[in-house]
Amino acid sequence: MTKLFQPLTIKDVTMRNRIAVSPMCQYSSNDGMPNDWHLVHLGSRAVGGAGLVVVEATAVSPEGRISPADSGIYTDDHVEPFAKIARFLEGHGAVAGIQLAHAGRKASVRKPWEGDNSIDSDQGGWDTIAPSAIAFGENIPKVPCEMSVDDIKRVQSHFVDSAKRALAAGFRFLEIHFAHGYLAHEFYSPLSNKRDDEYGGSFENRIRFLTETFAAVREVWPAHLPLAARLSVTDWVEGGVTIEESIELTKRLKSAGLDMLDVSHGFVIPGVDAVPWSPGMMLPHADQIGREAEILTTTSWLITKPQQAEDAIASGQVDMVMLAREILRDPYWPYHAAKELAVPTASEILPVQYARAAK
Numbered sequence: 001m002t003k004l005f006q007p008l009t010i011k012d013v014t015m016r017n018r019i020a021v022s023p024m025c026q027y028s029s030n031d032g033m034p035n036d037w038h039l040v041h042l043g044s045r046a047v048g049g050a051g052l053v054v055v056e057a058t059a060v061s062p063e064g065r066i067s068p069a070d071s072g073i074y075t076d077d078h079v080e081p082f083a084k085i086a087r088f089l090e091g092h093g094a095v096a097g098i099q100l101a102h103a104g105r106k107a108s109v110r111k112p113w114e115g116d117n118s119i120d121s122d123q124g125g126w127d128t129i130a131p132s133a134i135a136f137g138e139n140i141p142k143v144p145c146e147m148s149v150d151d152i153k154r155v156q157s158h159f160v161d162s163a164k165r166a167l168a169a170g171f172r173f174l175e176i177h178f179a180h181g182y183l184a185h186e187f188y189s190p191l192s193n194k195r196d197d198e199y200g201g202s203f204e205n206r207i208r209f210l211t212e213t214f215a216a217v218r219e220v221w222p223a224h225l226p227l228a229a230r231l232s233v234t235d236w237v238e239g240g241v242t243i244e245e246s247i248e249l250t251k252r253l254k255s256a257g258l259d260m261l262d263v264s265h266g267f268v269i270p271g272v273d274a275v276p277w278s279p280g281m282m283l284p285h286a287d288q289i290g291r292e293a294e295i296l297t298t299t300s301w302l303i304t305k306p307q308q309a310e311d312a313i314a315s316g317q318v319d320m321v322m323l324a325r326e327i328l329r330d331p332y333w334p335y336h337a338a339k340e341l342a343v344p345t346a347s348e349i350l351p352v353q354y355a356r357a358a359k
């Protein structure tokens, strides 16, 4: 029996299959607001058969956006526009998810296709914040302001308020962005966190922002709905976060109510040559963390082929795959995968309006 098309139930939420659309920045919002682009971009992938569609990194405050065009849910006015999207996704058989984020020292940059570099304050940019006043470097030379404990508490309250808005908008899967060199990862990694207070130095201190933020969001996100976290489980370099630390952190988060770990990697400093780019490169990490922390896992990273995805699920390496660029290329990947894997109900994946198109 094909495992990729078996439903997955997390708490009270059942996804029709093990295929998720990874949260992927679109840099197409105005003041954080979703629009027709997001409805079509995300809606078409629900129509294409994904079990879970996760809205891109959505900032918990304006200064938490990567670019001025990033998605955001930092006012109550954002709720209804997102509710329209969540309704469409849910109405077409996908679970609606959203990722909450703060970009930290990697904020205030141009869209990738406009340079991906820091925007000065007199060009529409803003002052950035981070655990330490250390710039990311290369195309992001802007030196962030070191956060005070009051700043930390304020940003954590923004995550809580944004989680409440995501709930109000009808999302049923919530992911907190702890990866890719953004704010939480900047606290976690010794490469970016040089603090000497209770938020820096030891492992206990470096994970404090993450565990406090997670606990505060868990408190307002209903216990019957899945709460996930995307974590860079390794920085790939000496002196960065390690898989061993990440297993311990995952155990702590699980004790605090984490339902699924979205395993990712890197991006806290530029110029890391040691990344072992290869198909399914994070599956072994996900397998190890899932088994040692006894937690559901998912991952992205060069998962492109149906049999590859099927093997990842069937072998127990992950419980769900998060497709990224591959499902940008093909919104109907789930349908095409079902055909390739000879799933008997493949033709039912397409919506009724397309029934005559099913082969």
Ligand SMILES: CCCCN1C=C(C(N)=O)CCC1
Residues within 6 Å of the ligand: 024, 025, 057, 179, 180, 267
């Ligand atoms: C290819 C993903 C790794 C780097 N990036 C991560 C992003 C993210 N939102 O996590 C957006 C920019 C690219």
